[in-house]
Amino acid sequence: MIKKSIIFFVIVFVSFFIYQKKFKNTNLEIWDLVPAKSVMIIEINDPLDKWNKFSSSVNEDQFRDFRKLIDKNISELNSFLNDKLNILVDNNNLIVSVSKTSKEDFDLLFTSNSKNLDFQYVLKKAKDSLSFDITTRDFNDEKIYDFSDGTNFFSVVVLNNFISVSKNTLLIEDVIRTSQNKNLSFKNINEDLFNQVMVQNDFGNIFLNFSELSNSFENHKYLFDQLPKSTFFDLNLNENNFYLSGFSNISEEYESSVKIEDNQMMRILPNNTVVFNNSIKTNQKNEKYEVGRLSFLSNYSNVTNKIIIFKKTDNSIIELIKNEVDEKDKINKIKNDSIYPMLRDLEYDHKNLYVFEEEKYLFISSEYNSLKEYIESKNNGDYWRKDLNFSKFLSILNRNQNKNILINFKEFLKNYPLISNTFSKEVDMLSIQLSDVNNKYYTTLNFNSNSTEYDQVNNNILSFNADNNLILKPHIFLSHVNNLPQVIINDENNFVYHLDNKLKEIWRDSIDSEIISEIFTIDYYNNRKKQILFATKNKVYCYDRLGNILPGFPINNPHPSGYIEDINVIDYDNSKRYRISISSENKAFLIDKYGKNLKGWDPLIMEDRIIQAPKHFRLNGKDYILISLENGKVYLKNRRGFDYDGFPVKLDNNISEEIYIDLSQNFRNSNLIALDNLGITYFVGLDGKIKKQNQIFRRSRNSNFKMLIDPRKRSYHILSVDENVIYNNEKTMNFKNNRDYDYQFYNFGDGDSFTIITDPINKKSYTFDTNFNTKFKNISNQNRISILKSKGVYSLYTTFNNTISVIEIKN
Template identity: 25%
Template sequence: MKRKPVLITLGITLIVVGAVWVYQFTQKNEVTTWDLISNDAVLVVELPEFNSIHIKIEELPVLKTVLSSSELLDGIFNSKFFQGNKVFISIQPTARDNFGFLVYTELNSSDWKNDIKRIGLPFSDSSLRKRVYNGIEINEQVGKEPQFSFAIIENILVMSESSFLLEGVLRLHSTGNNNLFRDKNISLFKLPTLKSDDGNIYINVSNLSDFMALFLQPNSIKATNENLHLNGGALADIKVSNKDVLLNGFLISSEVGLLHLFEKQEPQPIDVDGLISNKVATATHFGISNPAQWFDDQAELIKVNKATSTDSLIQEMLRLSVSVESLRKAVGNQFVNCYLGKGSDVVNILKLSEDASRISVFDELSSKLAEQKRDSLYTENYAGYQIRLIDYKNFLSQLFYPLAPPSEQTFFVQIGQFLILSESVELIKGFIDDVDTEDTWGKSVEWSKFLSSSLQESNINIFFDGKLTSVFLQDKLNSKWRTLFNKSNFLNIDKGAFQLSRLETNYYLNTSFQFSPSLPTQGNLERITYGFGSNIVTPPKIVRNHISKEIELVIQDSLSNIYLLSKDIKTLWKQSIDDQVIDGVKQIDFFANGKLQLFFTTVNAIHIIDRLGRYVEGYPKKLDLSNKVEFSQVVDYDRSKRYRYLVTEEKGNLILTDKVGNQLEGWNPRKLNGKMLSAAKHYRVLGKDYFLATTQTGSVNLMNRRGEMMKGFPMDLTMRPSGEVSITIGNSLSSSYFTAVSKDGLKVQFGVDGQIRKKEVLLKKAASSEFSLVKSTTEETYVFLRVDPGKVGILDTDGNTLIEVENPGSTKWKLIYIENRLKERFYCLYDEQQNFSYYFDFSGQLLLPQPLESTQLPTLFFNEKQKSLSIYNVDHSNLSLVSIKR
């Protein structure tokens, strides 16, 4: 009797277990999109409501441009078939230097054959080739590159322009899904997402460095791998508007790496924008709330990475009896790398701690290193600041491993509570100039507005100027991608930010991209002309209004009247000086009060006039000369506004006066015996002052401030220079040199030690080809002008042809060119023999349909805000302004 209940219970249990087994056996595991996305993906975009994102993309032309680069994506976003579907897009590498897209969406497979005709993608049934791979049919487009292919896995449609990627999905599905993005980044799928956004983006942070390697040259890949120690994953909501794209979410780090250094740091405010020059392409900013803890965590990271290169700095400081602890205590809460232009130009900004002493440990280290090497202590006064040198290799890269790049040496200057540091003293001077002239992010309305919309407190920040960054990347990209980035309006990204802020156990992620409208490569032309009655005898000279900061112009007519004109060539005042201006007008701040005056010379006098046309007291000042003035220059040794005036006589003698016009000892005159090629110039190289004067016969004179000839000079170039002489200032005297070229194309480079560095012959197009060296209006770069009987060419510093045009038969040509902040050049070729001027952009395209009639060398100005080029052209007594909107 007792067995009956037991048997009944056992029977019921068997029935239930059997039913469950039968149910599970007969049920299919439903495949989801995430079951088909490999961990090889760098990022995955999830678009839950395709209709909404499609509308917003229509409002943001830049995204339409990106999508049109892929026929697959362009077809999907323009197809009504997908507009009611949830769509996933994953990005994966396909080769060493390329990547591809996989697109996933759910569908009703029974309707697929009916929908294929109206999907809007570039194929039809008749153009498809079918094959089976791992038991699933692949459909491939026939006879077209890139080859579109798709497959249906249960109810998931997977599409790609790469059969390799599609086959990878099928292999993943057939092998049990053991390398899924979802499984490797499981923590991301526990994070909340917004339902009201435009989509979500999942980032495989661990794959980022490999993905970046697709675009870079090998040496840049190495630098990226050494410095980008990021691991884990990120999830962010996507918000798209008509001018920007915002990503907000979280990043979770899975291993010890760069982010480990900030796990115990609080987000910090960003207040260095007033020191970041507008020339900066990209700034990486690090916020450190507890430097002592940061250095402890750095020591742990150094052990993990086996970075033995950081040991030498500590050992050197101990040897010099400089306190390592004091150095670390001087570190404040912010460190910034500022990347400029092309190459490896970097300026660093360090905020000092509040208890950093006035005579800082940086000064102490600088002094003791100089003593150890038995060198004189490098100090240079510039614009009221003192620049010093830490003569130690990789100082910052060891101190802030792995945040700072390597360097041969470190110059530094203190501005308030900040240190500005760089391998190049010239870059530091440039930053000082930009701070003094308020040409910084903090004084830029556009940058201030952008920064105010970003996180105000954070730990890791990357801010970038999209156009300048395209320039910065040029020498770092491989050949496949350089052409795309070569366009300065790449993606029309104006500004961008990537920010990570420590939040409990992970990082809050904020990314924003602000886009600028597409600009035509050539826009409308505007022209205005004014007549002045008498012939204009000088090229228009651009000066700056110290009140409005706008440009103005100075010209002189044949009656010796000087005019100050507004930027739209309206007369502000006219002043008769009873003589002709020689070698143009310069601008000075005579009273060192921010108010600017005009400096110029006539045949035997120095003139200084204020912006209202009135002479400064004591001027004009006659010079005691034996010959007429041929050239004049203003010298400001350390930008202290204690001016010197350098005058070159017609027969080559040099006169140097003080600020009030008194001739200085050793320069009254400095006799050089020979007519000069161009104006004698002052240069400062690593804190030392040099005066360079080159005769037309090729004798080079290099003198110090007292007029004494430097060792190795005068030197004979054994050729007659043509055009100007250019200087390249390196990070040492040995890497600094001058460049000249002869008429027949012999290029010579020589150092400040009087030694020839290099000689080479530029390529001629004809036996009678003539060359000259021409510097930009800012004298920062130079090119070569080559005149042949049939062609006129502009060559780069290596002699490669940049632009070549037909020569209408003239032998007298002049060249002027300017560069904008993107290093784009605008050239004017002036036919002095036939009085015509021709204008070209950086790609060699004509800017004007017809040449201008010109009787003086025209003047060029590029307005960065309006993106317009202004040409000021003289034709006898008329002055014209031609504006080209770009």
């Protein structure tokens, strides 16, 4: 009897559970499937019609690439559905949610009503026509369909009359969990947002979950602390600028504040601003004051300057005790501790603070140089408002707001490359403004397109435009006619140009491929007239000053199965009977100026790859030829290719940097200075003995070491390069490094030496002296720089796209 009773109750319980589950599923709404952890949600009714209206409302250039991408996806989806896409989406609701699924990834989840969709037809179409493999699996008593064709993968679940699709199966599992637990749904947690008045005929509704979104912007968390936890927006278009507007949810942390009367503080922002935000605050004396926080790019390095701006008021809320630091610029060090609590409230907690005071504002920073750079921009009138696009954008912003956030989106996203996508790349500026209305924030988000953006080059004294993008450092030599500078450049379509001292074209010629070597000047005929000689990966070229190629040139690569990697020119005793040394993989060649292979070098086969072409030097009437290999072996040979006594020398580790030849008056005091890949410097005598070795400070196992040799070969400089730091002689500098940066070193004597770091992607060059003080203002430039100095004036030869320019800077 007891056993029967137990069975009865089990049957009743299971029946009730099945009924409840079925009843729950039949009462599902589309928002019951949207996870609470979504960072952004887009809700669109009749999405295809709205997209067509959106596309026709913008001008041709706005979000061009983004619209092409969406149109392509729509076309592919329509083809997949056998031209039935309009049937699915007409008068239907689509919700697209974005979720962070790992430290580096965001994924999309699409949810829509499936009542118009024959899912069995979709399965058959995917399997038969599109060759998808379809598998099913159960998760929390629901069936998940996984589609894969070897390249593409996406998961699908159908719950009641709704279908959810994502390329990340974890999000489909989230949908199922959310459908079974309302505490996991975005709408349930943010119910207040759905009680607001929503515009019916806009392009759609967007919900932003700022509390979740802040986890993806760790360097700017202070911005999200200014924002409500979540906000809904209506999407609209006004005068080619897009704006989102709507209300936030009611927050316990909400604090009504005084509104900013105008946007005057935005008018003093420098033109290299990245982020700015301002609001009205209250101090301990209950005095109101406007405060802004500014981040702007340095003109002298690739760091970002940070400044707090206080608007001065009649009640003098900030009492500062000043100790003059710079009489000219009026920068003072703050010694009054009362300012620190105010700054901590702004999440700007620093011990050493400096202040610059002007008529309306106080500018405070923990870095003296940040204020110096702001003052420089101010004195030069380099304000952001002078940019036409920004000026137009500024004019559409609301006044009388409680909080403003302004973002130079293109520069901002450089801090977060993983977030970059087709849409974000086309956004130029973005603003977020909050105004309190009935204990809630009315939030407006504006953004515009940068499709019409163009690059600007420095104002220069001289310039020349090649036909194509320039890919070579400008090579400078002095003319034998008038001793004035001449320039050789190379473009991406393999044209070589010879320019005079005014950057006027003398001649141009087409070569087989790009120049891979240094450009040498020789006196081929021994008549005190100069010719230029260089190599591509296949040939060695030599031209006279009128652009005529010399007899016997170009000389073909003596290693027919490989490529030329480097060349050097050798003139043993200044007799003008030149030899050309060539390296190709592990082979060294020596040819005369007529292209004939020389005995002992036809080729000289080494055991590992050669770092640079064999290099010649002469000491006390004796000729030496230096060869260094990647495996750390260093050879010193005579003219016939035989080793000198004591060589080769085997260093402890592999090498990849050029060896510096330090010649003295005699054999004993002359050295070869080598740097291995682990940061050990070796001083090797010409007798093959290692005199000493030094370990450069190695900050991490990924430290990268650079041996930088001055173009005149008179000195060298060593750097240790990490991801975020450059180190030299017990001095460090914060600098965001990239392995593809170009590093150069110039030494003009009398302590005038400096390093140049060029970022070819962002097309900027930065200059620092050996103490890491900035030498010149940041330069728009994409290849290595060439520099001349005469009478205290530096002439910098720079390249930007297809333009070579000369910038003159007084010492």
